[in-house]
Amino acid sequence: MKKLLHILLILLTLLPLASCHDQPEWKNDPYGNFDALWQIIDEHYCFFAYKDVDWQEVRLRYRAKVHNGITSRELFDLCSEMLKELQDGHTNLISAFDVSRYWIWEQYPVNYDERLIDEHYLHFNYRRASGIKYQVLDNNYAYMYYGDFASGIGDGNLDVIFSQLASSDGLVIDVRSNGGGYLTNVETLVGRFIDERTYAGSIQHKTGTGHNEFSNPYDYYFEPAHNRVHYNKPVVVLANRGSFSATNNFVSIMKSLPNVTIVGDVTGGGCGLPFTGELPNGWSIRFSAAPITGPDGELTEFGVEPDVKVNMTEADVAQGRDTILEKAFEILKSKRTN
Amino acid sequence: MRIIETGIRRLVTALLVMMLAVAAAKAHDAGEKPLRPVAGMFTAEVGHASVLDSYLTPIAYGGTAMRLGYEAQQATGFNPERWTRQLDLGINYNYTHNPAGNHTMHALTIDARWGMMHRWRGVLTPGLQLMAGGSTQFTGGALYNANNSNNVASARVHWSLGFMGQAVLNTRIKRLPVTIRYQATLPVAGVFFSPEYDEAYYEIYLGNHRNLVHMGWWGNRFDMENFVAADLHLGGTSLRVGYRNRIASSWVSNINCREVTHCVVIGIGGEFLSVGRKQRAESSNIISSIYQ
Numbered sequence: 265m266k267k268l269l270h271i272l273l274i275l276l277t278l279l280p281l282a283s284c285h286d287q288p289e290w291k292n293d294p295y296g297n298f299d300a301l302w303q304i305i306d307e308h309y310c311f312f313a314y315k316d317v318d319w320q321e322v323r324l325r326y327r328a329k330v331h332n333g334i335t336s337r338e339l340f341d342l343c344s345e346m347l348k349e350l351q352d353g354h355t356n357l358i359s360a361f362d363v364s365r366y367w368i369w370e371q372y373p374v375n376y377d378e379r380l381i382d383e384h385y386l387h388f389n390y391r392r393a394s395g396i397k398y399q400v401l402d403n404n405y406a407y408m409y410y411g412d413f414a415s416g417i418g419d420g421n422l423d424v425i426f427s428q429l430a431s432s433d434g435l436v437i438d439v440r441s442n443g444g445g446y447l448t449n450v451e452t453l454v455g456r457f458i459d460e461r462t463y464a465g466s467i468q469h470k471t472g473t474g475h476n477e478f479s480n481p482y483d484y485y486f487e488p489a490h491n492r493v494h495y496n497k498p499v500v501v502l503a504n505r506g507s508f509s510a511t512n513n514f515v516s517i518m519k520s521l522p523n524v525t526i527v528g529d530v531t532g533g534g535c536g537l538p539f540t541g542e543l544p545n546g547w548s549i550r551f552s553a554a555p556i557t558g559p560d561g562e563l564t565e566f567g568v569e570p571d572v573k574v575n576m577t578e579a580d581v582a583q584g585r586d587t588i589l590e591k592a593f594e595i596l597k598s599k600r601t602n
Numbered sequence: 603m604r605i606i607e608t609g610i611r612r613l614v615t616a617l618l619v620m621m622l623a624v625a626a627a628k629a630h631d632a633g634e635k636p637l638r639p640v641a642g643m644f645t646a647e648v649g650h651a652s653v654l655d656s657y658l659t660p661i662a663y664g665g666t667a668m669r670l671g672y673e674a675q676q677a678t679g680f681n682p683e684r685w686t687r688q689l690d691l692g693i694n695y696n697y698t699h700n701p702a703g704n705h706t707m708h709a710l711t712i713d714a715r716w717g718m719m720h721r722w723r724g725v726l727t728p729g730l731q732l733m734a735g736g737s738t739q740f741t742g743g744a745l746y747n748a749n750n751s752n753n754v755a756s757a758r759v760h761w762s763l764g765f766m767g768q769a770v771l772n773t774r775i776k777r778l779p780v781t782i783r784y785q786a787t788l789p790v791a792g793v794f795f796s797p798e799y800d801e802a803y804y805e806i807y808l809g810n811h812r813n814l815v816h817m818g819w820w821g822n823r824f825d826m827e828n829f830v831a832a833d834l835h836l837g838g839t840s841l842r843v844g845y846r847n848r849i850a851s852s853w854v855s856n857i858n859c860r861e862v863t864h865c866v867v868i869g870i871g872g873e874f875l876s877v878g879r880k881q882r883a884e885s886s887n888i889i890s891s892i893y894q
Contacts, residue, residue: 285853287654287662287860292701304660308800360704447804467808470800472856479798482810537802540750542659546702550751553800 292544294334298327301343301357301549304541305350307473310555311536311565315351319475322349337361340547350551352565353508354538358548368505368532368567375504375529375576375588376440381409384584391428394421398429405596406432407589410453413445413510417452419492426456426493434596435495436589437518438502440528444509447537454517455489457499457524462486464517466561467537469554481557486517498599499524500592503570508532516558516568525595527574528588530567636887638677639873643833643842645671649865651696653709656858657756657797658747663707665698667863669846673871675891678718686733686891688766690715694743696863709861711743711758715787717766731892733768739789741850752802756859760850762792762818762825770892779835781893787827792818799856816854823852831867835893842869 288303290296302323312319326346330339340357344364347355357364382388385407390399395415398408406429429435454464466481488494501518503511503526512531518524536552543549558564572591580587651667671692678685696709717737725732738761745756766787773780797806798813806814816822831844844867851860873893 285851285858287656287858288660300660310800448807467802467805467810469798469802469805471798473799477799479801479812482805482808484808484810537804538751539753539800539802540659542661542700542705542749544661544701546700546704548705548749553752554802554805 290544294330294332294339295327297339297543297545297547298330298343300543301547302327302346304543304549305347305355305551306475308470308539308541308553309350309355309551310468310470310478310553311350311352312475314555314563314565317349322346336545340364352536352552353532353534354536354550354552356548356550358550360546367508372505372529373575374441374506376438376506377576377581377586378409380581380584380586381407381438381589385586385589391425393425394418396421396425398425400429400432403593404431404433405593406435407438408435409438411439411442413442413447413449413514415445415449417449419452419489422452422456422489423493426495429495430493432497433600434498434500436500436502436592436596438589439507439511439514440502440504440588441506442508442511443506443532444511444534447510447513450510450514450517451486452489453514454486456492456494457518457521458486458488459494459496460488462488462517462521463559465513465557465559467554467556478555496523498596500595501526502588502592503528503531503568504588505529505532505567509534512564512568513556513558516560516564519568519571520559525572525592526568526570527572527592527595528570529573529575530569531564533565533567535564636677636682636889637875638679638682638889638891639875641673641675641840641871641873641890641892643673643840643869643871645669645673645842645867645869647671647846647865647867649846649863651698651709651861651863653696653698653707653745654858654860655745655756657799658707658745658750658753659700659705661700662860663698663700663705665696665707667694667696667865669694669865671869673869677889677891682889683723684721685718686721687716687718688737688891690717696861705747705749707745707747709743709745709758711741713739713741715739715766717787719766719768727771729772731768731770731772733770735766736763737766737787737789738763739787739792752804753800755803756797757795757803760792760794760818760823760825762789762794764789764791764825768892772893781833781835781840783829783831783833783892785827785829785831787829789825790819794818794823794852794854796852796854796857796859801855813855818852822854823850825850829867831869833871833893838872839870840872840893842867842871844869 290300394417396410464486466483468478471477519526535556537554538550539553540550574588574591576587647669649667654662673690675688692713694711698707719733719735722732741760743758768785771782826849828847833840846865848863
């Protein structure tokens, strides 16, 4: 008992040293908000080395433009410009009046026209389940358009879709202008095209505030969808610069499968899992925090190269033809004849 | 640092041994078996919460804290004059906002604590009792910040061992019997869950379970509860008015968590006996855990 009391006394003297840890606090003024933004990015952003960004130099350059009389919108624009130095579509500053963005696809051809597909290929006659538009086309190739990986995919829905498309000679999965969503939906969809446990890539996370403090890469695998309807015929995935984030991840994994061809433009990239922080004035800051590689071990932050690069032409569009989709038919036809 | 860790390890072992030994002990009194009523109290609490979880946001949130709880205290089966045990269960909800007022964070947790204390009656004055002993506590739940992307939630799982103590004064205000109590609970060591810095729950879902469980001690987490209450005895019913302060903080994997609540407590309860008619007739010795 005496020993116990001894230990207790020692511990009680240590009580004031207990784990309370100082948290950085910033004033809610132009300098405080700027410093908060800079520091959050400094401590959490995951691609400084990969993109060779000197964040200290960026701070000096942009902080010199802050002054106490700066308006909220001017500060927002200044911060937005600073964030563009990161060249990251996952990095957004979000205020009540605007969202800053670095959306690379805005600088490239759209390469997708939904109306054209609906009118000239689907003839406005298609089914829709789990956010997926699908139909077997006149040429007996199946077409499915998935426009948002945030749309939940139900296994039952996928069973119905792939049963419906089973009689087709090949499948086109169109994920053009799909800006991403949930990675769990990527796993659910890919599971219908694999027959064995398949390496999908690796994920890391930051373990501390330093720019190079990362965990060891964690390899992850996708399992085939057991006792579910699969599609085993040739597949072509259509992509464009608007295929971003989770869609970029989907394309990188599908590209590694033997029976799949990627057609269209380079994807929009975005392979960093985004986290969110906030500034004293209530603005939110979203940023890439955890890098994910594709099955080839490479980061796809700047996009996935298609197997066959094709842009839509104005002449084709004028004739109601989707150049990229036509290329997909060509590829499926050649695979069938081979 | 190693000395402290060794000390804590010895302390935890000693606490466990003490609690197990006491629990295993048998009453030596071969005489009349006393009745041991349960002092039960249902409580509702409301107050202020200050919450920081740097995994979710570097900004501290403030708002409303709420708790529904049930507390039961009873003299132990062995040596009931000198030992008492307490069970405390609660469900907590904190509804907080950032200072700018445009983001909301919800925290929903459950907690369960069981403690056993030695009791010294009639200390200094006849109505004053002091109690001291050990307790074990579990907390589980999650914080949710709807504003966020892949760091939208932060789980709370914590089990600990520590000390608890009470100072109880049974007195009267005019003719009304009142029990005034101060209770402190101080977890010392345990285990708790935390993701690594910027580790998404998606990565955990994928199967990376490394470094998620941490040994907790005062070097990386500090928890404490202070509770003051006055139980007003109105016949067989007791009404409680009190104040509870809770502190839960941790610093691990460069993630800073801190939660402080100050709540007003109201409650209703009383002492309950569960005995057969024969036992009641035979027994005249009733040992209250707290109210006498």
